[in-house]
Amino acid sequence: MHMWKSVLALTASLMALAPVHAQIKIGQTAGFTGPVAAGVRDMTAGATLYFDTINSRGGIDGQRLELVSLDDQFQPPLAAKNAKTLAADPKVVALFLSRGTPQTQAMLPVLEQSKIALVAPLTGAAVLRKPVQPYVFNVRASSSREAQRAIEHLMGVGVSRIAVVTPEDSSGLDALAGANAGFEAGHIKPVFAGQFNQQKPEFGSTVEALKKVEPQAILFVGSAQAVAGGTALIRAAGLQAQIVTLSNNASKGFIDLMASNAHGTIIAQVFPNERAISSPLIKEVLEFAKAAHVENITPALVEGFADAKVLVEAIRRAGRAPNRASVLAALNGMAAYDLGGLRINYSTSDHTGLDFVDLSIVDSTGRLRR
Template sequence: MTWRRSHMNSTLTRLRTAFFPLLLVALSHVLPAGAADPGITAGSILIGQTGVFTGPVAEPALQYRAGAQIYFDMVNAKGGIHGRKIKLLSYDDKFDPKLAAENARKLLLEDKVFTLFGLIGTGATAASMPLVSEHRVPVVGSLSGSDGLRDQKLKLLFHTRASYSDETGKMVEQLKSTGVKSIAVVYQDDPFGKAGLKSAQGAFERQGVKPVIEAPIDMNKLDTLASTVAKVAQIQPGAIIMVTAGKASTAFIREYLKTGERPQFFGVSVLSAKALLADLGADAHGIVIAQVVPSPQRTSYGISKEFLEAAQKANSKDITYNSLEGYLTAKVFVEALRRAGKDLSREKLVAALETLSNYDLGGFVIDYSNGRRAGTSFVDLSIISKTGQFLH
């Protein structure tokens, strides 16, 4: 009897040893989706992005993504985070919020990304929010300064740039301090432009100043800007704040200069200096652009020095404000991954992001403490010089 019991126990032990691993494999295919967050494997983390990567306003998005990829490639070359390499999957939404929503749905439900990263534009970010809320997916970074996207109810959206209120507030404050009171606002007639206009209106109100005119620009009719320019020029403003991006900016300035007038042109951070210089040449001299990150050329900032070295090592020519913003946003994301630990989940990523209190990336500070989601209010005004360089 003793021998039979011993033999039976030995047999059961061998069976458990042989079949238990197979049982675990089988169960991994039938466990409910909530058992583990998607996009995570033993060796990788898949994240997703939607943005405008083609067309007249694509340049800031392309630069932003290039900067982020430089950092991700650098991290991956060192083995990743907790042994996992980061893969960024991007879809072009052609600056169409409806397509952006479709892209977000595809990323989350078909590609099954772990999280969303660096959403490009106000429309794309806003269009993605319903799915973000429904699936409890954190979003790190948005190339938008919309104040509406900084609503405290949007707890899953972590910003790494200042708001349009911060940007336009700095512009109005600067103009008021130099005695310029006749200020016009031109804006793209789309979600991005309207969000920027609303922020500008708040900035004017805080400074006790009223814009002399608010003029919309139809992105589909850039070849018929003469009437818009005529309305603005008739008032002869001392300065024009442009809530525009890409071709809309250069088209408006070029048309306005035909009037023979040269007011001070101010642009929000998504206005590409590279495009201005390419399209306007010497006429770009004197244009002021709000910047939400330090100059990538100012090596007195640790983050700029680090970025320059990384870009040069990667043989990248994308050394711009937008690419630095993408780079530092990737750095914030990676630091949160590191703090979240090897047993990664979306919930742990959010908790890790919330531990970033006065996190200094090298002269640029991110602070998500006390429930903050707008991690920075950094704004610097830069002027395009005669040589095409920025003066601060």
């Protein structure tokens, strides 16, 4: 188990301002090592950028924020154990930025027992949205909506022979449901739909099946390592189908793992283009990043930044001495909060978050274009 007090040293000046003992603690468990490490580190860097900048401006009512992060290696049992460890510290007012559907589901009993909110889990699973999980506050759009949007785009540009490859867990089922909604709207069926074990991905039989149907495009849902490894096998088999994946892979680390196979990959996005200065949110990200000398702005960093902004707003609204109960109440009362051109609407009956979905494509230089 590794403790990550700050994933990136944004600047020497900001690090110098970080408190030795924070007055407000935020707990995080996520896969800093393992198959999703690249995306986790990018997102946590975005959150750290926001927290550190708020601290440099005096914190919240003079109180500084500390993000305490534990590595769960993308393993559900370890995620639950880490959540219990974090919740045992009464100074931790909320949990934040978990990664993965089974991992977040494993944390639910801890949330219930400790009566602590989890803000911005990186999962689009329906099981964490409907019915409402009282302690889980989603920010990103659902994976079902992402998958549906991807299929609609492919059909809109004349692609009809589409395969779908998803994990055999609840996140995969949600993505498949969204894809099927897109297929039904377009009155077509996938040429192939296969599943794999997310923890131990093996694609031999999947690649053989894909060779037989020769799809034009493959909606490939899974961790960065799984999608990159599976794509390498698909290309080695001589298939040139366009790879389409979801926003959990919108990171530089994923593009690096894809290597020469990255060019032309379509990746769904759940926040505006990181270069869209017309977006108030992106303008703020760029301003904070410039001040901290952060140059590599990725979609994952933007998401982490936005997630941190939601949590900080809840802590601000929780009073001068924020605690778990007051942060939870503040979240449930956060109606029509302007995140920067995007509105968050939480209530006791709705913890959905945003519905924004866009698409990007990796160009020949390894950059995402929209």
